Amino acid sequence: MVGASFGGTLNADSLQAGGDLFMRDASCAQQVVMFFAHIGGNLDLRGATLAGLDLSGASIAGDLRFGGGYKPAVWTGKNGDPGTLNLHTAHTGNLMDAKDAWPAQGHLHLDGFSFNHLGEERSMEWWDSWARRDPDYSPAPYAQLAAALTNLGDRDAANEIRYLGRVRERETEKGLAYVWSGCLQYVAGFGIGTYTFRVLYWVIGISLLGALYLRTRVIGVRDGQHGFVWCFGASLSRLLPVIEINKEFTAFFDDPERKRLTGWQSFVFSVIGIVGFVLGAILIAAVSGLTQSS
Numbered sequence: 001m002v003g004a005s006f007g008g009t010l011n012a013d014s015l016q017a018g019g020d021l022f023m024r025d026a027s028c029a030q031q032v033v034m035f036f037a038h039i040g041g042n043l044d045l046r047g048a049t050l051a052g053l054d055l056s057g058a059s060i061a062g063d064l065r066f067g068g069g070y071k072p073a074v075w076t077g078k079n080g081d082p083g084t085l086n087l088h089t090a091h092t093g094n095l096m097d098a099k100d101a102w103p104a105q106g107h108l109h110l111d112g113f114s115f116n117h118l119g120e121e122r123s124m125e126w127w128d129s130w131a132r133r134d135p136d137y138s139p140a141p142y143a144q145l146a147a148a149l150t151n152l153g154d155r156d157a158a159n160e161i162r163y164l165g166r167v168r169e170r171e172t173e174k175g176l177a178y179v180w181s182g183c184l185q186y187v188a189g190f191g192i193g194t195y196t197f198r199v200l201y202w203v204i205g206i207s208l209l210g211a212l213y214l215r216t217r218v219i220g221v222r223d224g225q226h227g228f229v230w231c232f233g234a235s236l237s238r239l240l241p242v243i244e245i246n247k248e249f250t251a252f253f254d255d256p257e258r259k260r261l262t263g264w265q266s267f268v269f270s271v272i273g274i275v276g277f278v279l280g281a282i283l284i285a286a287v288s289g290l291t292q293s294s
Contacts, residue, residue, distance in 0.1 A: 001026050012037060020062070023048050024070065029078040034058055035086075043092075046070040046101075051077035056088035056109075067098025068119055075103040087113040095119055099126065108133040110141045118148045124157055128164040137172045139165060159193030166190045184286050187279060191286030199283050203239060210235030210272050218265055238269045239276040 005027045012034045015021075020041035031052040042062035045053075047070055066073045075083030082104045089112035096119035102108060110131065131141040142165030149158040170181040187202060189195020211231035214221050221231060237249035244250055253269055255261050261269070 006030070006032075009033065015039075017041070020044065026050075028053075045073050047073065049074045049076060050083045050085075051081070052084045052086075054086045055090045056086050058090045060090070060092040062092075063094045063096045063119070064092035064115070065096040067101035068096045072098040072101030075107065082107050085109070089113070091115065093117065102130065102133060105133050106135045109136070110134045111136065111138040112140050114140065114144050115148065117151070118145075124160040124164060127161060128168070131165075132168065137168055139169065141165075142168070156193065159195070163190060163192045163195050166192065183282050187282045188286035191283075191288070196283070196287060199279060202279055203236070206272065206275060207232055207236040207239055210238060210269065213268065218261060235269075235272065238272050239279075241273045241276055242280070 001021075001023045003025045004023070007029050009030045010028055010032045012032065013036060015034060015037040017038070018040040020043075021039050022044045024044050025047040026045075027049045029051055031054065032050060033054050035054050036057040037055070038058070039060045039062070042065060043060050044063075044065045046065050046067055050073060075085065077083055084107040085103045086109045088109055091114045093115070094117045095115045098120075099122070108130075111134070127145050131145075134141070142161055145161045146158040146165075149155075149161065166181075167185065170178065170185060173181055184190050187199055189198045211228060211234070214231040214235055215226075215228055226234075233245060234249045234252060237243075237245040238253060252260065253266075255266065258266070
């Protein structure tokens with residue numbers, strides 16, 4: 001069908017093609033219906049002008065080509081309306097595209113779309129924007145991208161797209177689920193890859209604030225008995241109550257008679273200890289995998 005022109009709807013549902021199907025430079029003024037089609041080779045749509053294409057449930061053994069080495073596909077109808085691509089539950093062996101070969105925002109449907117390989121390397125931000133062209137969130141595109149990147153041996157990129165997928169999922173949540181997901185995201189990066197180490201920023205930051213408070217407000221400390229490094233160690237010890245860094249730090253905060261700390265100061269460092277437990281609980285929840293849906 002290279003260069004073919006169709007003025008009406010092209011009905012090719014359940015099409016069986018044992019080899020390649022070429023539709024380069026085809027012009028389709030109305031919908032192309034190819035759901036449950038089976039292509040034994042490649043489906044070449046480069047340079048085609050499409051008012052809409054329904055490939056839901058289709059199986060393409062080789063490449064799904066929208067771009068790469070030739071003009072990209074153009075998604076527009078007879079009256080200039082944006083074309084829609086439906087890839088619901090479709091599968092292709094290899095995704096061969098170009099950055100400008102996809103439909104506009106809101107005109108791409110990817111739920112259940114699967115593929116084995118990617119044809120071109122791009123930033124994870126671009127792939128995230130690609131998945132966001134589907135107005136309805138689905139974990140499938142992110143999971144497929146992560147699997148394809150893992151097969152290429154790029155685990156860092158796979159973890160990054162998993163993280164971006166969880167960020168997108170959080171945007172669909174409401175109420176307490178949204179708040180809890182926010183804690184997981186900003187404290188421990190959902191427990192995904194190096195994003196997990198965000199918790200260290202919180203530990204260091206809170207410990208520094210505690211050390212500054214200890215050094216400037218507690219009378220026995222601000223008089224010069226202890227330096228800032230000691231104060232940082234004491235604050236860190238209070239933030240991590242399950243780990244005894246130094247017995248001297250533990251004994252310092254054990255002050256029931258209020259000889260070293262006022263009631264308010266004791267309360268402040270008790271709060272720091274509670275925050276430490278909360279950070280630990282969030283980290284455990286994140287790295288345990290209980291918060292990851294894919």
